[in-house]
Amino acid sequence: MSTARNIALITSGGDAPGLNGAIAAIAQTPGVNLYFYHGGFDGIIEQDPVAISPMTAREAVLQGELLCHSGRSTYMLHEAGQKRVLEKLKQDCMDALIVCGGNGSAQGAKALSASLPVAVVPMTIDNDIGGSEYTIGHDTAVNAIADSLHRLRQTAANLPGRIFMVETFGGRCGQLPLAAAVAASADIVLLPEYELNIDEFITEVQARSARGKSVIIVVSEGVYLNKRFSAGDQGVSFALARALEDSTGKRVRLSILGYTQRAGDPTSYDCLMAKQMGKCAVDALLNGEKATLAALKEGHVKAVPLTAIDQPPTLAKEFMKLAFNENQLIQLEG
Incomplete structure (x- = not known):
């Protein structure tokens, strides 16, 4: 030794x-x-x-x-x-x-x-x-995000037809929002690894909202529309929420979890x-x-x-399969 x-x-x-x-x-x-x-x-x-x-x-x-x-x-x-x-x-x-x-x-x-x-x-x-x-x-943070999503699911059941959006940490990697979205059965998850077509996104949310139930969307902080993500950036969900509101006429209930994701026993x-x-x-x-x-x-x-x-980080294949199965990955549809 x-x-x-x-x-x-x-x-x-x-x-x-x-x-x-x-x-x-x-x-x-x-x-x-x-x-x-x-x-x-x-x-x-x-x-x-x-x-x-x-x-x-x-x-x-x-x-x-x-x-x-x-x-x-x-x-x-x-x-x-x-x-x-x-x-x-x-x-x-x-x-x-x-x-x-x-x-x-x-x-x-x-x-x-x-x-x-x-x-x-x-x-x-x-x-x-x-x-x-x-x-x-990672596991502690996934649990914290999933708990927030479970709580949103409860209020969404009481107020059907609403659109909820939750922005998470994760940087340029979608592992954190992917795991939390799969664990909590969110309706849609947006990941930074894939390009987001805003028009297709709006159309999909409109279609799901038209079914009468609330829609819960998980957004990684790294999903940026018109600029590259920089460490520490937050707030992309504001732009996405405005686009949805302008097109649907519905108010988007927005939550940015922020630094609470890094806290807790x-x-x-x-x-x-x-x-x-x-x-x-x-x-x-x-x-x-x-x-x-x-x-x-x-x-x-x-x-x-x-x-x-x-080596570049990769998304967990088993979680991607589950997200596909639950139709959460609209960025990869079509």
């Missing part, structure tokens, strides 16, 4: 419930001294490391609030900043770094891997990291996945691996080369 014992950990980018399970698994590994830097990559430079005890980590597994605070980085955008991160970790006597986050965070870890052993624990509700079939926080599945991924990451470092992604592959968590993050 390698001599790596002082292991630094950061969370980077958007937060996601469940990560405390990964932290607990790492902290409880024999021979490991685990240290946090709050604030992501920038926190490594700007703050002192904080030791975390195994008991403290274990007691926080079921909490939605993360033990290690996240942050977005400016230093990692250029080589000079990356050098400062490495120098600070060396100054603090850190033997390795575990980065918990999404695509951008994983790319930052890869940039450091030539000079320091690193492992990535995939953490984002979007479930959009290439090389892994799952990312921590984690599901048991997220706790289990987080513990497995955290243990996988720390074991890889202790075994001398230099650049690792703790990934879910074919139902098993395993260490894969960090270069796997360069």
Whole structure:
């Protein structure tokens, strides 16, 4: 085994419930001294490391609030900043770094891997990291969105003939809205992977609304009509709602779930996945691996080369089949 014992950990980018399970698994590994830097990559430079005890980590597994605070980085955008991160970790006597986050965070870890052993624990509700079939926080977020859709279904039954639209997170990947729409049996789901013909969309909603029942539409934030999506953009549903209202004469009941999707205590599945991924990451470092992604592959968590993050994310085939079966994917009809 390698001599790596002082292991630094950061969370980077958007937060996601469940990560405390990964932290607990790492902290409880024999021979490991685990240290946090709050604030992501920038926190490594700007703050002192904080030791975390195994008991403290274990007691926080079921909490939605993360033990290690996240942050977005400016230093990692250029080589000079990356050098400062490495120098600070060396100054603090850190033997390795575990980065918990999404695509951008994983790319930052890869940039450091030539000079320091690193492992990535995939953490984002979007479930959009290439090389892994799952990312921590996704299941909790799907449950939160599905719960909102179930509640809308109840009020829709009391007020038939209405049009409801719910905008979700997900960025450029449709995994999150797809899973939630299938789980909650929404009527239509719009995904960023496919072009949206606004006229066909309006015609389909009109046809379904004419049947007398309410229509529930799930819209990914990444479904943009006249411009490219940028991280952090929200509000595409306003344009879609206006187009529907102008054509149908019906008011669209609009909900943008926003940051509530990233909040809440984690599901048991997220706790289990987080513990497995955290243990996988720390074991890889202790075994001398230099650049690792703790990934879910074919139902098993395993260490894969960090270069796997360069693979494009794909929509879950089994969910796509279910969505086709329920006529939710109007972008692919015709």
